[in-house]
Amino acid sequence: xxxxxxxxxxxxxxxxxxxxxxxxxxxxxxxxxxxxxxxxxxxxxxxxxxxxxxxxxxxxxxxxxxxxxxxxxxxxxxxxxxxxxxxxxxxxxxxxxxxxxxxxxxxxxxxxxxxxxxxxxxxxxxxxxxxxxxxxxxxxxxxxxxxxxxxxxxxxxxxxxxxxxxxxxxxxxxxxxxxxxxxxxxxxxxxxxxxxxxxxxxxxxxxxxxxxxxxxxxxxxxxxxxxxxxxxxxxxxxxxxxxxxxxxxxxxxxxxxxxxxx
Numbered sequence: 001x002x003x004x005x006x007x008x009x010x011x012x013x014x015x016x017x018x019x020x021x022x023x024x025x026x027x028x029x030x031x032x033x034x035x036x037x038x039x040x041x042x043x044x045x046x047x048x049x050x051x052x053x054x055x056x057x058x059x060x061x062x063x064x065x066x067x068x069x070x071x072x073x074x075x076x077x078x079x080x081x082x083x084x085x086x087x088x089x090x091x092x093x094x095x096x097x098x099x100x101x102x103x104x105x106x107x108x109x110x111x112x113x114x115x116x117x118x119x120x121x122x123x124x125x126x127x128x129x130x131x132x133x134x135x136x137x138x139x140x141x142x143x144x145x146x147x148x149x150x151x152x153x154x155x156x157x158x159x160x161x162x163x164x165x166x167x168x169x170x171x172x173x174x175x176x177x178x179x180x181x182x183x184x185x186x187x188x189x190x191x192x193x194x195x196x197x198x199x200x201x202x203x204x205x206x207x208x209x210x211x212x213x214x215x216x217x218x219x220x221x222x223x224x225x226x227x228x229x230x231x232x233x234x235x236x237x238x239x240x241x242x243x244x245x246x247x248x249x250x251x252x253x254x255x256x257x258x259x260x261x262x
Contacts, residue, residue: 134223
């Protein structure tokens, strides 16, 4: 009987350890209040430009349709999906409607991205800037107050990692794209424009505080800001969760032994 009890305890202990060891961060993509279309997905599409000249991105199919013989067509995936390093799916909004939040000299209004309330170890903003680099200020709206983060750079869409002055720590969502000509028409074999991944991590982001939303304000006087999406990774459940499970298992086993002795 005792050996059975010990085997049962061992099995439950292994399960509790497995739960504790498998705890990991959850990936979340947040909705953005998109107000502009900057991707030509058909020959009839008339998107806003990434820049003020009306030059926009193309879908992969539309890039291939517009490219001339000998040109390489580089468009955004038709399904709008990208995989990050952990194989999480980053989903752009449909190209048939508004797919970015766009801000320039004519519209500098701040906008808010509501997040799933939680504690986050990292955030990533997917954005690019036309005409020139942009700068944004973030308002990290926690349940117990707001932290303002000024001076977050968004590179110009023709910038490249490694360029002089390229923001440290930032990278690509996608690079080497082509673009339309003015007013969303035609095709330019650019092989260069990019959408950038802009990470927000500790100590800028406080992983011990409950985050409710993010307010983004274009603060630069140059550049046309285009925000394609925002994602987050929650803080993993603490390893102590598994230890608490072990404590509960041990207490239960002790009570069973006492009852059998009685």
